[in-house]
Amino acid sequence: MELVPIDPDAGDDHPLLRRAAERLRAGGLVAFPTETVYGLGAHALDEAAVARIYAAKGRPAHNPVIVHVADAQAARAVVAEWTPHAELLARRFWPGPLTLVLPKGADVPASVVAGLAKVGVRVPAHPLALALLRAARVPVAAPSANRSNEVSPTTARHVVESLEGADVLVLDGGACSVGIESTVVDVSGPRPVLLRPGGVARDELERALGVPIATVEEVRDDAPRAAPGMLKKHYSTRAPLATTPHGDLAALRARLLRAPTPRAALVFESAARELRGEPLVVAMPDDPRAYARRLYAALRELDARAPALIVVESPPPGVAWDALRDRLSRAAAGADDAAG
C-alpha cells in the first residue's frame, strides 16, 4: 500500500498520474477519488487484474463491478448496445454520479459483471479520475475502495484503513464531494429500472427521460438475485446500527438509553440539542447533499469509538433522501435486535 497526495487538477501529464496509469495497464490496483466515493481500480479487460479487486476487497463473486470510462464514446466501446435512454441520460448526467447498465460488450470479462449479460458503466465527475482514465487509455473496473460490506471510503485515509495490507497505489485527491455512491439504472430495455438509488435522484432521471422508472423489489440475501450485489445487509459499521423515525425524540432517546455504554447517535441538529450530555453524538445537516457528503465519515468516526450501538435518526420523507434512506436501512439490516 502506497499513499500519494496529488492535486486533483494536476493534469494528464503529471508524473504520478502517468505512473498510476502505467500500473493500471500492467494489471495493478490503483485507488482513486471520484465525486461519489473512492474507487479501487483495475484494468477492466484484464481478468487477472479484476481478480485482484475481488481478492483485495474480499468481495463475493456474484457482485458485479462498475466499469469507469473517460467519456460516452469510451462507454459505447464496452457495451453491445447503446439505447436511446442511455443516450439521453449520458448527455444529461455524465460526467456524474450515474451508472448505466447495458448489454455487455464482448471484450468485457465475465468476472467484471459476475457472469451477467449486462455491464454497468459510468463517467465520473472528478478531474483526477478523468485524467487517470484518459492516461490509462483502458476502461477501469472500480468498486468502492473498501473491504466488502463496509462503509464506502470518502477520503484516502478511509481507503488505507479499509484495505490495509493490500498491494494498492492510493491517489489522495482529497474528500469526495457527493459522498454516496452513484445511482445505478438499467437502460437496456424499453422501461428503465432503478437498481440502486444514489447521487442522482429518481425524479431527476424521470424528468430527463420523460418516462417513469421502475424499481426492483429488494432481494433477500438468500434468494435468487434480481438486482445483483444489492445485499440487504451492506454498507455496514462494525457496531450494530439501529434507526428511529425522523423527528421522534422519545423513540430516539428510548432506543439510545436502552443500549449499554459507550453508545453513539447520528441525528439532526434539533435532536442533537436534546441529547446534550451524551458523549458520542454527531449532528447532521438538514440539507440532503450536505448530509450525503458527511455521512460515511461520520459513521466511521463513531464506529472507531467501538460503541455498543449507533442509533441513527432516519432522514425525512422525500425523494431527495431516497439514497440516504437506502444506505442507512442496509446498514441497519439485521442489527435492530442487537446490543439491547
Ligand code: TXA
Ligand atoms: O459511485 C459509485 O458507483 C462507486 C464509484 C467508485 O464509482 N462505485 C461503487 O461500486 O459503488 P460498488 O462495486 O461498490 O457497487 C456497484 C454496484 C453493485 O453492487 C451492483 O449493485 C451494481 O453496482 N452493478 C454493477 N454492475 C452491475 C450490472 N452489470 N448489473 C446490475 N447491477 C450492477
Ligand code: MG
Ligand atoms: Mg461498495
